[in-house]
Amino acid sequence: MTTQEAAAELDRNDPLAAARKWFLVPPGTVYLDGNSLGALSAGVPERIRRVVAEQWGEHLIGGWSEDGWWDAPLRVGDRIGRLLGAAPGQTVAGDSTSVQLFNSLVAAARLRPGRDVLLMDAAGFPTDRYLAASVARLLGLELREAPMPEFADALADCGERLAVATASAVDFRTGELWDLAGLTEATHRAGGVVVWDVSHAVGAVPLAVDRDGIDFAVGCGYKFLSGGPGAPAFGYAARRHHDHLDQPLTGWNGHADPFAMTPDYRPAEGIGRYRIGTPAVLSLLALDAALDVFDGIDLRRLRAKSLSLSRFFIACVDEHLAGRGFELVTPREDERRGSQLTLGHPEAGRLMAAMIERGFTGDVRPPDLLRFGLNGLYLSHAEILATVHALRSLT
Known part of the structure; x- marks a missing residue:
């Protein structure tokens, strides 16, 4: 009953039950929209006050070195990586999910030259659909769509033409969780590379991107991670791909020697090359503070x-x-x-x-x-x- x-x-x-006190849910509210915007973590306001008043206010530009702003995308990325089931050095925090997805789709396609099909979830989140279509146009790929219950068969039907498969880990409308491990394996059997959008899963569903052989994963920081409105996103790229990553967005933060200001781009080693532009420090550190609630969980x-x-x-x-x-x-x-x-x-x-x-x-x-x-x-x-x-x- x-x-x-x-x-x-x-x-x-x-x-x-004791975790409830870590969030500032307004009295009289039953908050059931954390899959869109997570509730405010209790430690975030004070952390942002210190960042603004002490780090920015007192250290000024010195905050990049004195307060660790420069390394924050990698440091916060590794904290998210733990929730993804990723070993350190494979996840970067920053930019938006749209930017991370575009970057990952193009990088994934470039890992499979000579293949010309991009397969996506037919009922995927609108942004994912728009970006997959844009990437297909830019790279001259054929965009195919398949409902998730038929995705494994669609992967096999692509034959040797499959370059990239992309889908969301959880259906944003129905809340259905898909078989990431099985569909990743099916993608690899077809010779392709997989890019998962885990925005509706990270921080709520245990993930195992390393164990499951996932190639790329992207997601936002403002749903179950409670990083705040418009919180930075993240991108995961499996270590085995790092030396071959050729992403389209080659910003100065991803340069091997960013302060040399050379005219030509030379990618940083490892996941560092997945950095793009100057990080939004205030929102990135708000996300960092929000992630504290997962320590020990x-x-x-x-x-x-x-x-x-x-x-x-x-x-x-x-x-x-x-x-x-x-x-x-x-x-x-x-x-x-x-x-x-x-x-x-x-x-x-x-x-x-x-x-x-x-x-x-x-x-x-x-x-x-x-x-x-x-x-x-x-x-x-x-x-x-x-x-x-x-x-x-x-x-």
């Missing part, structure tokens, strides 16, 4: 909490919302869910507007999808039950 007593018992036994435990929340959510929907026009869109199987639950309803827009007025913040994807992000660091089972009760009262 999905009762208040059942929710309270689950919350009493929650090993991550076992991602397997966080995943277990997320699954517990979503299982309870599904049980609540079954018990309290049956016959009220709702459809469960997210898969019921644990292994197929990310940290998001999506419900279909013909009045999705009206319902979410009313929910937000009542203090329950989720979001809508047209035409009829209600999305609820389930961040196990600051959500409780009691809040899930309250959310479903609120939905019931509106239908």
